[in-house]
Amino acid sequence: MTMTGQTSNWLIRVSAAGLIAMTAIIGWQVFGRFVLGSSPSWTEQASLVLMIWYVFLAAAAGVHEGFHIRIELLETMSSPRNARRVRIAIQMFVAAFGLVLLVFGSQLVWLVRDHVIPSLGISRGLAYLPLPISGLLMAVFALAQAKADRPPAAAEDR
Amino acid sequence: MEILVLFVVLFLLLALGVPVGFSLLGASLALFALIDIPMVVAIQRMASGISVFTLMAIPFFIFAGDLMYRSGIADRLVRVADAAFGKVQGGLGPVNVGASMMFGAVSGSAIASASAIGSTMVPLMKEKGYPADYAVNVTVTAAIVGLLIPPSHNMIIYSAASGMGVSIGDLFLAGIMPGLLTGLMLMTTAWLVARRRNLPRGIFPGWRAFMRAALYAVPGLMTAVIIMGGILSGIFTPTESSAIAVIYTALVGTFVYRSLGWRGFGEAAAKSVRTASMVLFIIAAATAFGFALALLEVPAQLAALIGFMTDNPILTLLIINLMLLALGTFMDMAPLIVICTPIFLPVAIGAGVDPVHFGIILMLNLGIGLVTPPVGSVLFVGSAVGKVAIPALVRTIWPFYCTLLAALVLITYVPWLSLALLGAF
Amino acid sequence: ADTHPTDYPTVQAVDYLGQLLAERTGGRLGAKVYAGGQLGNERDTLEITTFGGLDLNRVNAAPLNSIEPLTIPICLPFVFGSVDHMRRTLDGDVGEEILASLTRHGLIGLCYYDSGARSFYNSRGPIQSPEDMKGLKLRVPGSDLYIGMVRALGADPVPMPLDEVYQSLAQGVIDGAENNWPSLESGRHYEAAPFYSLTEHLFTPEVLVMSKISWDKLSPEDKQVMRRSAKDSVPYMRNLWDAREASSREVILAAGVEVNTVDPAPFTELMTGMWDEFLTTPQQHDLVERILAQRES
Numbered sequence: 001m002t003m004t005g006q007t008s009n010w011l012i013r014v015s016a017a018g019l020i021a022m023t024a025i026i027g028w029q030v031f032g033r034f035v036l037g038s039s040p041s042w043t044e045q046a047s048l049v050l051m052i053w054y055v056f057l058a059a060a061a062g063v064h065e066g067f068h069i070r071i072e073l074l075e076t077m078s079s080p081r082n083a084r085r086v087r088i089a090i091q092m093f094v095a096a097f098g099l100v101l102l103v104f105g106s107q108l109v110w111l112v113r114d115h116v117i118p119s120l121g122i123s124r125g126l127a128y129l130p131l132p133i134s135g136l137l138m139a140v141f142a143l144a145q146a147k148a149d150r151p152p153a154a155a156e157d158r
Numbered sequence: 159m160e161i162l163v164l165f166v167v168l169f170l171l172l173a174l175g176v177p178v179g180f181s182l183l184g185a186s187l188a189l190f191a192l193i194d195i196p197m198v199v200a201i202q203r204m205a206s207g208i209s210v211f212t213l214m215a216i217p218f219f220i221f222a223g224d225l226m227y228r229s230g231i232a233d234r235l236v237r238v239a240d241a242a243f244g245k246v247q248g249g250l251g252p253v254n255v256g257a258s259m260m261f262g263a264v265s266g267s268a269i270a271s272a273s274a275i276g277s278t279m280v281p282l283m284k285e286k287g288y289p290a291d292y293a294v295n296v297t298v299t300a301a302i303v304g305l306l307i308p309p310s311h312n313m314i315i316y317s318a319a320s321g322m323g324v325s326i327g328d329l330f331l332a333g334i335m336p337g338l339l340t341g342l343m344l345m346t347t348a349w350l351v352a353r354r355r356n357l358p359r360g361i362f363p364g365w366r367a368f369m370r371a372a373l374y375a376v377p378g379l380m381t382a383v384i385i386m387g388g389i390l391s392g393i394f395t396p397t398e399s400s401a402i403a404v405i406y407t408a409l410v411g412t413f414v415y416r417s418l419g420w421r422g423f424g425e426a427a428a429k430s431v432r433t434a435s436m437v438l439f440i441i442a443a444a445t446a447f448g449f450a451l452a453l454l455e456v457p458a459q460l461a462a463l464i465g466f467m468t469d470n471p472i473l474t475l476l477i478i479n480l481m482l483l484a485l486g487t488f489m490d491m492a493p494l495i496v497i498c499t500p501i502f503l504p505v506a507i508g509a510g511v512d513p514v515h516f517g518i519i520l521m522l523n524l525g526i527g528l529v530t531p532p533v534g535s536v537l538f539v540g541s542a543v544g545k546v547a548i549p550a551l552v553r554t555i556w557p558f559y560c561t562l563l564a565a566l567v568l569i570t571y572v573p574w575l576s577l578a579l580l581g582a583f
Numbered sequence: 584a585d586t587h588p589t590d591y592p593t594v595q596a597v598d599y600l601g602q603l604l605a606e607r608t609g610g611r612l613g614a615k616v617y618a619g620g621q622l623g624n625e626r627d628t629l630e631i632t633t634f635g636g637l638d639l640n641r642v643n644a645a646p647l648n649s650i651e652p653l654t655i656p657i658c659l660p661f662v663f664g665s666v667d668h669m670r671r672t673l674d675g676d677v678g679e680e681i682l683a684s685l686t687r688h689g690l691i692g693l694c695y696y697d698s699g700a701r702s703f704y705n706s707r708g709p710i711q712s713p714e715d716m717k718g719l720k721l722r723v724p725g726s727d728l729y730i731g732m733v734r735a736l737g738a739d740p741v742p743m744p745l746d747e748v749y750q751s752l753a754q755g756v757i758d759g760a761e762n763n764w765p766s767l768e769s770g771r772h773y774e775a776a777p778f779y780s781l782t783e784h785l786f787t788p789e790v791l792v793m794s795k796i797s798w799d800k801l802s803p804e805d806k807q808v809m810r811r812s813a814k815d816s817v818p819y820m821r822n823l824w825d826a827r828e829a830s831s832r833e834v835i836l837a838a839g840v841e842v843n844t845v846d847p848a849p850f851t852e853l854m855t856g857m858w859d860e861f862l863t864t865p866q867q868h869d870l871v872e873r874i875l876a877q878r879e880s
């Protein structure tokens with residue numbers, strides 16, 4: 001398997017673990033309120049931060065796997081040669097937007113570094129950190145896809 | 159001028175085939191560059207757009223839906239419906255609708271419903287001599303019913319997008335009767351189409367077999383009791399209920415039906431996180447886009463435009479419905495809820511529509527968009543599980559479209575259907 | 584940006600500020616208000632303001648706590664004794680010092696608006712003393728300060744978004760919550776929680792901030808006009824607020840809600856430990872002492 005493929009698989013595994021952890025946290029919140037009689041105060045913010053992380057990591061893997069939903073009309077109507085050009089253009093746009101996420105996501109993390117997330121006491125920047133990371137991965141994945149010319153989306157098995 | 163840039167960039171990117179989330183982001187970035195707003199704001203809107211407690215219901219309900227399929231709950235619901243309706247001509251059509259309604263009552267996601275019931279029903283129908291296009295058409299349109307029958311993660315998105323505290327519990331109650339009505343109408347259509355196309359009939363297995371099938375389905379159907387009961391009795395909030403649905407389904411699949419192991423659990427999580435991240439990435443980008451819309455005061459301008467065209471509430475609702483249907487053909491439901499609610503809800507309220515009732519109209523209207531090309535995620539799922547190309551599906555789907563449109567008209571102009579149950583609890 | 588609907592006093596005050604600016608600068612400056620939270624919640628719009636994406640922003644002081652610790656003292660429970668005490672303090676040097684502390688975070692603090700007094704309401708019975716609060720499940724916004732306060736008073740804090748409160752009250756997930764008169768009225772929470780006990784525990788004000796990036800683009804004269812107009816919008820806002828509060832009070836009393844006054848002394852006593860938890864610097868302690876010194880004797 002290619003290096004990008006391995007990275008993408010690994011991202012999905014980490015994200016799936018994030019989803020399972022979020023289930024456990026909210027389960028614990030209900031349990032805490034009804035069985036222990038006191039509401040844990042950290043659960044809401046912790047699961048929100050977790051969700052931003054795993055959504056953006058899995059969304060990056062989605063650029064490699066091509067699961068992001070899109071309109072394929074132009075590509076299917078074009079000749080094979082032009083379809084290839086269309087696919088490359090799409091991947092270039094995705095790579096460009098990935099770089100925007102990287103650059104301005106980094107700026108975002110930096111600007112809010114001394115804001116505090118209530119009830120967790122950690123920097124707000126940690127909640128935004130997955131955006132630049134995801135942007136970088138998206139750009140790399142999109143460029144690799146353009147080079148290998150794999151179709152960017154296969155609408156199956158969602 | 160600025161509005162033009164925003165929409166032209168969006169349409170060009172979408173038409174080229176750039177994924178929807180990236181197209182929304184690109185259009186917002188173009189606008190921000192034009193009116194000199196720092197790019198970092200767009201990125202912040204994306205992150206905080208999904209940093210919303212109620213949106214957690216999306217991954218949870220998608221996860222629960224996939225677990226229900228893997229643990230055999232979908233399969234058992236199909237058997238109950240088969241025992242009940244299988245003997246009429248083309249009976250597997252109405253069976254499919256019935257199974258989708260039951261599955262809709264336990265799962266919060268139309269995509270999960272289409273893939274779970276579709277994976278079970280479509281092979282079964284093909285085996286019994288039904289054409290694949292019919293099987294898929296019934297599956298995908300019946301999955302829309304699950305949007306109306308509670309729970310429904312799209313109602314949760316609507317409640318969050320309304321920004322005015324439309325109660326999720328009220329929305330859930332309001333969806334019940336419209337959901338049942340739409341389901342019954344689809345069943346009738348499925349039966350009529352089956353008669354016209356002379357599709358096979360099954361045999362009634364007898365009351366004993368029916369009771370047996372029903373008994374096996376009880377632990378699965380209990381999910382509905384736990385979710386609705388838990389919300390209505392105040393044990394947990396709607397968002398929490400979606401997490402409880404995951405935990406309950408995992409427990410039932412592991413200890414009652416004994417068909418779900420660690421492997422299946424992990425695979426379900428991996429599959430759900432893909433779907434959920436696809437949906438939430440679009441919602442994130444739609445939030446940046448929505449910020450651009452709000453800055454340009456598009457909602458107010460559109461409201462003024464509709465107000466200029468008519469001040470008749472019936473016509474206003476018709477115009478809103480037509481606009482939403484048009485948008486729904488080429489965009490998916492979740493981002494449309496996020497973008498359209500702030501635009502159309504104030505107009506609808508101005509025309510005297512209850513915000514809860516409007517939510518139900520929105521669900522069915524945008525739900526129809528899920529099964530229309532060129533962009534319809536439920537249609538895509540159906541095409542994938544049934545292995546039928548989209549053009550072949552669309553050729554024979556029109557009786558079902560007509561049924562859904564008729565249901566939309568009824569639900570739009572008979573508010574009682576949505577609001578009658580609200581006083582009951 | 585403002586999260587409140589268009590007829591809310593804070594929104595009208597900023598509209599008024601916009602008119603003042605337009606008059607005084609011959610239309611060079613003005614304000615376009617995006618009300619109803621359409622641009623995002625307060626934390627989000629605050630961040631956007633520091634980035635220069637919005638020029639002006641009206642927020643509650645509480646979300647500023649996670650940006651600037653010096654805003655904590657005016658958000659402490661039972662630190663103010665009355666509306667007059669709060670207004671006097673904020674109009675004086677304490678208020679100015681706190682506004683000035685925002686500059687290093689990219690925000691220019693312009694003025695304070697009122698948010699009235701917050702008190703507890705619940706479905707069980709009137710609260711006279713802290714003993715009446717034992718075991719009550721009370722909704723709080725997801726903020727450490729509120730959670731700490733409710734715990735210190737002996738009740739169980741349940742962090743919950745505002746839009747889930749009505750249903751949670753009606754179905755008994757929670758026993759009560761706390762808010763000011765207008766919010767209690769507009770949310771119709773009193774229908775499910777008919778006991779309103781005037782603990783007046785929080786007077787947390789609203790703050791009008793400007794983006795430092797936008798501020799630096801103004802000429803010195805315009806900066807002057809900006810500051811003066813903001814200050815001039817305060818009395819206008821306070822009159823609107825008082826009228827709004829009075830009309831809400833009328834509606835709530837007419838609905839048959841049982842309202843009782845409360846002696847704050849036994850509540851205030853329970854706060855010392857909690858205050859110390861949130862006051863970590865000598866500068867914060869100094870502000871609190873100066874606030875308390877301005878109480879009526």
Ligand code: NA
Binds near residue numbers: 261310
């Ligand atoms: Na449902």
Ligand code: NA
Binds near residue numbers: 486487529532533534
């Ligand atoms: Na569509």
